[in-house]
Amino acid sequence: MDSAQQNSNAPAGGGSSWGAFLKSIASFNGDLASLTAPPFILSGTSLTEFSSYWCEHPPVFAAPAKETDPAKRALLVLKWFLTTLKQQYASRSEQYGNEKKPLNPFLGELFLGKWEDEAGVTELISEQVSHHPPATAYNITNIPTGVRLEGYNAQKASFSKTINIKQIGHAVLTVPSSTADQADTFLITLPSLHIEGLIFGSPFIELDGASYITSSTGYTAKIDYSGKGWLSGKKNSFVATLYPTGKEKEVLYNVSGQWTKSFEIHSGAAKHNSKSTLVDSWDPEKQRHTPLTVAPIEKQHPLESRRAWSKVANAILKGDLEAVGQEKSRIEVAQREARAKEKSEGRMWQRRYFSVRTDAPDRVLTQLGPAIGLAEHGDADKTGGLWRFDAIKAEKERGQPQLSDEEASKIARELLGQ
Numbered sequence: 001m002d003s004a005q006q007n008s009n010a011p012a013g014g015g016s017s018w019g020a021f022l023k024s025i026a027s028f029n030g031d032l033a034s035l036t037a038p039p040f041i042l043s044g045t046s047l048t049e050f051s052s053y054w055c056e057h058p059p060v061f062a063a064p065a066k067e068t069d070p071a072k073r074a075l076l077v078l079k080w081f082l083t084t085l086k087q088q089y090a091s092r093s094e095q096y097g098n099e100k101k102p103l104n105p106f107l108g109e110l111f112l113g114k115w116e117d118e119a120g121v122t123e124l125i126s127e128q129v130s131h132h133p134p135a136t137a138y139n140i141t142n143i144p145t146g147v148r149l150e151g152y153n154a155q156k157a158s159f160s161k162t163i164n165i166k167q168i169g170h171a172v173l174t175v176p177s178s179t180a181d182q183a184d185t186f187l188i189t190l191p192s193l194h195i196e197g198l199i200f201g202s203p204f205i206e207l208d209g210a211s212y213i214t215s216s217t218g219y220t221a222k223i224d225y226s227g228k229g230w231l232s233g234k235k236n237s238f239v240a241t242l243y244p245t246g247k248e249k250e251v252l253y254n255v256s257g258q259w260t261k262s263f264e265i266h267s268g269a270a271k272h273n274s275k276s277t278l279v280d281s282w283d284p285e286k287q288r289h290t291p292l293t294v295a296p297i298e299k300q301h302p303l304e305s306r307r308a309w310s311k312v313a314n315a316i317l318k319g320d321l322e323a324v325g326q327e328k329s330r331i332e333v334a335q336r337e338a339r340a341k342e343k344s345e346g347r348m349w350q351r352r353y354f355s356v357r358t359d360a361p362d363r364v365l366t367q368l369g370p371a372i373g374l375a376e377h378g379d380a381d382k383t384g385g386l387w388r389f390d391a392i393k394a395e396k397e398r399g400q401p402q403l404s405d406e407e408a409s410k411i412a413r414e415l416l417g418q
């Protein structure tokens with residue numbers, strides 16, 4: 001839908017509630033959770049689910065494992081990253097005609113699933129590791145190749161003409177090497193974004209600024225994002241270059257296009273490329289994506305996202321705002337009580353799959369961070385900690401027997417008020 005059109009999803013009379021929403025945004029205090037959005041903008045999907053956007057195409061995710069040349073490997077990582085952008089930032093507006101406000105995860109919320117296709121099994125673990133400030137951590141592993149992505153992120157919002165969102169956190173991709181016994185590591189930063197189309201009642205995301213991927217093998221990719229300006233440019237555009245770290249002018253490959261449409265990868269630096277420099281291309285319309293499989297709701301752990309939020313999600317679907325409010329507040333009250341109980345008993349909520357890195361400086365951030373302006377502390381103060389996947393905890397979780405109905409009800413009652 002063109003951003004200049006009034007959103008057809010907005011209910012009749014929605015003009016006034018949208019107007020009130022716009023006014024509330026103007027005095028926005030930066031807390032995205034506090035925005036009271038009109039019903040048509042509410043989504044029954046929690047932010048913990050967004051971690052799955054990193055792997056809509058498992059064969060592309062796993063492809064770097066088969067490449068032995070480090071520069072070409074870095075290019076495959078850049079290509080995979082670019083292919084994830086459409087799902088990450090445009091899938092809701094493409095599906096519903098506008099961006100939606102996701103559910104704010106509660107501490108300990110989980111989203112678990114797997115993809116199964118020609119790349120074998122790829123596992124997803126996503127966990128809400130912090131509530132104040134809100135932060136989500138994830139770990140995605142392609143089992144046959146061992147290619148693994150882990151990361152965590154939080155958002156910092158501000159208002160200037162529109163809602164601007166800075167992503168805090170980073171991701172680390174590990175690609176086992178077939179020749180050396182050490183794996184290659186890629187440190188990835190996350191783009192900033194802002195919301196367009198607010199005034200027309202059909203918000204959608206545009207990316208801005210630049211993001212980076214730098215590798216332990218000595219290559220860096222810079223991705224510059226731009227949108228449709230007043231006079232020129234296409235929405236969702238980007239230009240990316242891959243170069244030896246520290247030598248930005250020595251471009252090995254350049255990629256350009258629209259992250260929602262298609263892009264071309266060319267060798268060398270020349271922007272106006274000919275067929276002779278074309279190395280690869282991507283058109284999402286021509287690609288099959290692999291759906292994520294999640295357990296049926298009744299088999300899920302009570303803290304798994306779709307089970308925990310099912311009543312809220314149903315109420316959103318029915319447009320029953322009173323029930324939405326009641327069901328949300330059950331969870332919020334139970335969570336507040338759980339935190340108060342933990343405090344009075346001198347304990348902390350135990351994260352199931354991730355731990356805060358406190359023992360030593362983080363190796364990846366220390367080695368690769370300086371090349372792309374990421375600090376060694378990983379912005380831990382803004383994400384409740386520097387979170388890393390904890391394989392020992394994950395192994396323990398795998399060994400846990402399935403909860404009995406009674407145990408599941410007890411957890412749901414105590415932690416979710418259900």
Ligand SMILES: CC(C)CCC[C@@H](C)[C@H]1CC[C@H]2[C@@H]3[C@@H](O)C=C4C[C@@H](O)CC[C@]4(C)[C@H]3CC[C@]12C
Pocket residue numbers: 032035037041047050051053088089090099100101102153155165167195203205
């Ligand atoms: C629609 C609007 C008026 C309400 C504000 C909603 C706001 C909180 C949402 C909108 C878009 C969301 C982004 C989403 O585009 C994609 C990602 C990538 C994912 O990997 C991490 C989460 C993030 C940044 C979402 C955060 C919440 C956003 C900004």
